[in-house]
Amino acid sequence: MSQFSRREFLGAAAVGASLLATFGQPRVGVAQEEKKGADIQFGLVTYQWGKDWDLPTLITNCAKAGCLGIELRTTHKHGVEPALTEAERMEVRKRFADSEVECVGIGSNERYDNPDPAVVAKAIDATKAFIVLSHDIGGTGVKVKPDSFHPNIPKEKTIEQIGKSLNILGEYAAGFGQQIRLEVHGQCCKLPTIKAIMDVADNTNVGVCWNSNPEDLDAPGLEHNFNLVKDRFGETAHIHLLDSKTYPHQQLLELYVKIDYAGWLMLEEGTVPADPAAALIEQRQLFDKMLAAARAKVG
Numbered sequence: 001m002s003q004f005s006r007r008e009f010l011g012a013a014a015v016g017a018s019l020l021a022t023f024g025q026p027r028v029g030v031a032q033e034e035k036k037g038a039d040i041q042f043g044l045v046t047y048q049w050g051k052d053w054d055l056p057t058l059i060t061n062c063a064k065a066g067c068l069g070i071e072l073r074t075t076h077k078h079g080v081e082p083a084l085t086e087a088e089r090m091e092v093r094k095r096f097a098d099s100e101v102e103c104v105g106i107g108s109n110e111r112y113d114n115p116d117p118a119v120v121a122k123a124i125d126a127t128k129a130f131i132v133l134s135h136d137i138g139g140t141g142v143k144v145k146p147d148s149f150h151p152n153i154p155k156e157k158t159i160e161q162i163g164k165s166l167n168i169l170g171e172y173a174a175g176f177g178q179q180i181r182l183e184v185h186g187q188c189c190k191l192p193t194i195k196a197i198m199d200v201a202d203n204t205n206v207g208v209c210w211n212s213n214p215e216d217l218d219a220p221g222l223e224h225n226f227n228l229v230k231d232r233f234g235e236t237a238h239i240h241l242l243d244s245k246t247y248p249h250q251q252l253l254e255l256y257v258k259i260d261y262a263g264w265l266m267l268e269e270g271t272v273p274a275d276p277a278a279a280l281i282e283q284r285q286l287f288d289k290m291l292a293a294a295r296a297k298v299g
Helices: 003-023 055-065 086-097 117-137 155-174 191-200 222-232 249-258 276-298
Strands: 040-045 069-073 102-111 141-145 179-183 206-209 236-239 263-267
Touching: 040 102, 040 249, 040 276, 055 069, 055 086, 055 276, 069 263, 086 102, 086 117, 102 117, 117 141, 117 155, 141 155, 155 179, 155 191, 155 206, 179 191, 191 206, 191 222, 206 222, 206 236, 222 249, 236 249, 249 276, 263 276
Parallel strands: 040 069, 040 263, 069 102, 102 141, 141 179, 179 206, 236 263
Antiparallel strands: none
């Protein structure tokens, strides 16, 4: 073996040993990386904090906060509505594509509880328009509501009506690569009611959007109620102020980590601070700390 080839051989052997040490053996930190909850992300529902921001401002403020997903609630200043032309939709899509912020979808106000079939049919048609809009702008789904019970109408009938409506929409949305997300909302917000609706709405393209309501804590408690619907969760859930003294967000995060949820926990808060953009940064920082603690405890 010549001197050159020997040096080459020894060098290659050293590199091989180094690679074996690096990749052939467990590395410090791998177990940490593999903990559950790695795909939980923080986002914003425009609701109150972002309702007065136009789309460029909304995207900019979210990017600064590291809040990389937005649910565009209908009727807000961002102006993303079914009336947009094809060119306007492409412009919205491009704004998101050119940023690091993702359009998670549309937050509609459509509901399917009304005893009048014509009203329900109109709501279904309106939801279909939102589904097409979400598809066109690069979103992945549409949030809808169950919503209320009505006098002299058996609750079971309303539950069945809502569930069947959701099946229609789940099938339609699948053709556009969209998901229907049923917000835990209104008089239907108790989790046993939501489970009953989802038992009827058995289309797999219909998911539950957790909403962090006080009713989540009804006996026998948060974990029990969470477990009632955890197998039907969609890609989004709503949370409120993470430093709230009235809702156990830390426990909620632990439950989401436990099931290794992959989706968006989206801030939807009605109390408007003096500086929502600064408050969003603070909430993101708190979210990171709380999620890390949850992963350390559960993962």
